[in-house]
Amino acid sequence: MAALKKVLIAATVAALAAFFGHAFLKINRLSLASREMPVKHLKCHYLPNIEYGAEDITVLRDGLAFLSTGLHDYLEMPSFSNEPGKMYVLDLLHPKPTPVELEIKGELDLSSFNPHGISVYTDEADDSIYLFVVNHPQRKSQVEIFRFVWENTLVHLKTVTHPLLHSVNDIVAVGPEHFYATNDRYFHNAAPQVLTVVLSLPWCNVVYYSPEEVREVAGGIQSANGINISPDKRYIYVSDVLDHEVDVFERLDGEQLVYVKSVAVGRLCNNIEVDHVTGDVWLGCHPDGTKLSKFDPEEPPGSEIIKIKSIISDQPVVTLEYGDDGHELMGSSVAVPYEGKLLIGTIFHKALYCSLK
Numbered sequence: 001m002a003a004l005k006k007v008l009i010a011a012t013v014a015a016l017a018a019f020f021g022h023a024f025l026k027i028n029r030l031s032l033a034s035r036e037m038p039v040k041h042l043k044c045h046y047l048p049n050i051e052y053g054a055e056d057i058t059v060l061r062d063g064l065a066f067l068s069t070g071l072h073d074y075l076e077m078p079s080f081s082n083e084p085g086k087m088y089v090l091d092l093l094h095p096k097p098t099p100v101e102l103e104i105k106g107e108l109d110l111s112s113f114n115p116h117g118i119s120v121y122t123d124e125a126d127d128s129i130y131l132f133v134v135n136h137p138q139r140k141s142q143v144e145i146f147r148f149v150w151e152n153t154l155v156h157l158k159t160v161t162h163p164l165l166h167s168v169n170d171i172v173a174v175g176p177e178h179f180y181a182t183n184d185r186y187f188h189n190a191a192p193q194v195l196t197v198v199l200s201l202p203w204c205n206v207v208y209y210s211p212e213e214v215r216e217v218a219g220g221i222q223s224a225n226g227i228n229i230s231p232d233k234r235y236i237y238v239s240d241v242l243d244h245e246v247d248v249f250e251r252l253d254g255e256q257l258v259y260v261k262s263v264a265v266g267r268l269c270n271n272i273e274v275d276h277v278t279g280d281v282w283l284g285c286h287p288d289g290t291k292l293s294k295f296d297p298e299e300p301p302g303s304e305i306i307k308i309k310s311i312i313s314d315q316p317v318v319t320l321e322y323g324d325d326g327h328e329l330m331g332s333s334v335a336v337p338y339e340g341k342l343l344i345g346t347i348f349h350k351a352l353y354c355s356l357k
Contacts, residue, residue, distance in 0.1 A: 030197065030242045030289070031268070031288065031289030031290045031293075032244075032267070032268060032287065032288055032289060033288060033289070033290040034288065034290075035287055035288050037287050037288070037302045037323065037325045038287075038304070038320055038323040039323045039324060039325060040320055040321070040322055040323040041322070041323075041324065041328070042321075042322055042342065042354040042355060042356065043354060043355045044328075044344075044352040044353060044354035044355075045352070045353055046350045046351065046352060046353075047090070047097075047098075047099055047343075047350070047351040047352065047353050048098055048099065049088065049098070049099045049101070050067070050069055050088070050099060050345075050350055050351040051081075051350065052069065052070050052072070052079070052080055052081040052083075052348060052349075053069060053070065053071055053331075053333075053345070053346050053347050053348040053349055053350075053351075054067040054068065054069045054088075054334070054345035054346065054351040055068055055069070055071045055115075055116055055117070055271075055333050055334070055345060055346070055347050056068045056115075056116065056117045056118045056170065056271050056333065056334050056345065057118075057273070057334050057336045057343050057345045057351075058118055058119060058120050058273065058336065059092065059273075059276075059336050059338050059343070060120060060122065060129070061276050062093075063091060063092040063093040063338060063339070064089060064090070064091055064092070065089070065090040065091075065092055065097075065336060065338070065343060066087065066088070066089055066090075066102075066118060066120060066131060066148075067087065067088040067089075067090060067099060067345065067351070068085065068087060068115035068116060068117070068118045068133060069085055069086050069087070069088060069115070070083060070084065070085030070086055070114070070115070071085060071114060071115065071116055071136075071347060071348070072085070072114060072348075073114070073136075073139065074114070074116065074136055074139075075184075075185070076190065076293050077292070077293070077347055077348065078292075078293075078295040078331075078347075078348050079348050080348055084110055084111055084112065084113045084114070085113050085114050085115040086101055086102075086113075086115075087101070087102040087104065087115060087131075087133065087154060088100060088101055088102060089102055089148075089151075089152060090343075092338050092339070092341060092343075097353060099351075100152050101152075102152055102153065102154050103152060103153045103154070104146070104153075104154045104156060105153060105154070105155050105156065106146075106155050106156030106157070107156060108144060108156040108159070109137065112137035112138060113135060113137065114135055114136040114137055115133045115134065115135055116133075116134035116135070116136060116168070116169065116170070117133075117134040117168070117169055117170030117171055117182075117226070117227075117271065118131065118132060118133050118134070118171070119131075119132045119170075119171045119172045119173040119179065119228075120132070120148075120173065121173035121174070121175065121176065123176055128147060128176070129147065129148040130145060130146065130147055130148070130157075130173065130176055131145075131146040131147075131148050131154060132144070132145055132146075132171050132173045132179055133146065134168045134169065134170065134171055134181075135159075139188075140161075141161075141165055141166060141167055141168040142159055142160060142161045142165070142168075143159070143160040143161075143165065143168065143171060143179070143181065143209070144156060144158075144159055144160075145157045145158040145159075145160065145176075145177060158177065160177075160209060162207075162209065162214050164183075164207045164214050164215070164216065165181055165183070165207060165209065165214075166183060166188075167183045167184055167185045167186075167188065168181045168182065168183060168184075169181075169182045169183070169184035169224065169225050169226070170182050170225060170226045170227045170271060170272075171227065172227050172228050172229050172236070174229070174233070174255070175210070177210065177211050178208075178209065178210045178255075179208075179209050180206055180207070180208055180209075180217065180227055180236060180255075180257075181206070181207050181209060181227070182204070182205075182206055182207075182221075182224035182225060182226070182227045182238060183204050183205055183206075183207065183224060184204060184223055184224055184225055184241075185204065185223070186201070186203035186204060197222075197223075197242065200222070202219075202220045202221055202222045203219075204219075204221040204222060204223055204224040204240075205218060205219040205220075205221060205224060206218035206219075206221070206224060206227065206236070206238060206249075206257065208255045208257075210255075217255065217256060217257040218236075218238070218247075218249055218257045218259065221238065221240050221243075221247065222240050222241075222242045222243045223240060223241040223242040223243070224238055224239075224240060225238075225239040225240070225241045225269070225270055225271070226238070226239040226269070226270055226271035226272035226283065226334075227239070227272060228272040228273060228274050228281075229251075229274065230274060230279060230312075231274060231276055231277075231279050232279075233251065234250065234251055235248055235249065235250055235251060235260070235312060236248075236249045236250075236251055236257055237249075237272050237274070237281055237311070238272075239269045239270065239271070239272055239283060240262070241268045241269060241270070242268070243262070244264060244265055244266055244267060244268065244269075245262040245263060245264050245265055246262065246263045246265060246269065246272070246281065246283070246308065246311070247259065247261075247262050248260040248261050248262070248263065248311065248312065260312075263308060263311060263316050263318070264318075265283065265285070265306060265308070265318055266318075267283075267285035267286065267287060267304055267306065268285060268286040268287075268289050268292075269283040269284070269285040269286075269306070270283065270284045270285060270286065270332075270333040270334065270347075271283070271284055271333050271334035271345075273334060273335060273336045273337070275337050278309075279311075280307050280308065280309050280311075280337070281307070281308040281311050282305065282306070282307050282308075282321075282335040282336065282337055283305070283306050283307075283308070283335065284303070284304075284305060284332040284333040284334040284335045284344065284345065284346075285303075285304040285305065285306055285332065286301060286302075286303075286304070286331065286332070287301075287302040287303075287304050287323075288301065288302065291326070292331055292347075299326075300325075300326030300327065300330045301326050301330050301331050302323070302324055302325045302326040302330070303322070303323070303324045303326065303328075303329040303330065303331065303332030303344070303346070304320065304322065304323050304324075304332060305320075305321045305322035305323075305332060305335040305342070305344060306318055306319065306320055306321060307319050307321050321335070321342070321356070322335070322342070322344065322354070328352075329344065329346060329349060329350065329352055330346060330348070330349040331346045331347040331348060331349055332344055332345070332346055333345055333346055333347045337356065340355065340356050340357045341353065341354065341355060341356065342354040342355075342356050
């Protein structure tokens with residue numbers, strides 16, 4: 001009996017060792033650990049006033065850009081300030097664009113404001129501009145809806161919470177109170193979430209929200225992150241970070257989404273922005289996820305910006321538009337093109353204003 005017990009203990013230890021070894025290799029592979037960093041610099045300068053990241057940026061057709069800044073205490077990402085987050089506006093048509101902090105009015109607890117993904121919706125009926133902001137107060141997930149009042153004020157209209165919106169990363173607005181949102185994880189606790197990654201359980205999803213109904217419209221995603229919409233409003237794009245691809249869905253009547261295809265990008269890509277004119281898809285990406293999560297100042301996480309041209313076609317073209325090893329910019333999360341210029345935001349570092357010409 002004692003011999004059998006020893007055999008069982010040895011077998012259990014061997015099985016656990018094999019599992020953890022497999023898990024380590026799997027996570028390193030998904031994180032693209034030790035991947036060679038491609039370098040491609042542009043003529044850039046840092047945006048003033050942005051010291052602790054601009055995790056998401058979006059721009060209107062008239063060149064007005066909105067920035068969410070100061071994301072902290074979110075999942076396992078580094079953060080260097082516990083101060084409340086802020087929203088900024090930036091006029092890209094100005095000769096020297098400078099971020100201006102937006103004043104927030106209304107019934108919102110600004111002391112716990114922790115902004116993440118953002119989206120803008122313009123109501124064609126009266127040209128009202130609505131800003132949607134993912135907010136993580138006390139590590140919760142909710143969506144704040146604001147009306148932008150020219151030229152530096154946000155009026156808080158509504159806070160949206162729902163059990164299906166349990167780990168929201170990004171949103172794309174399709175109406176004054178209507179949006180699609182990505183959930184980037186199934187579990188909030190690290191241990192079971194890591195298990196879903198190791199076992200390749202695609203339990204993340206896209207949720208559609210309206211005041212009348214809330215429902216899942218796309219599932220089977222390993223890690224849903226950025227989301228955006230094509231200029232003709234026909235297609236929805238979702239960045240699946242751990243699968244290193246962008247998923248394309250067709251938007252049908254009744255706000256249904258039908259999977260079309262996936263485009264491999266070879267990086268861990270975060271937020272998605274779409275060029276209003278060309279329809280090109282731009283992504284802020286991470287070259288090596290292990291450097292991002294561990295954060296060693298001596299070996300900082302790099303930044304990559306890619307563009308996908310003709311994403312709906314049979315032969316989409318993926319190109320590197322900016323690459324840095326982390327000594328200029330750490331942890332790029334979004335890239336916004338506008339008339340030959342490029343804004344690049346990060347999770348926790350600075351933001352760049354670059355020329356594409």
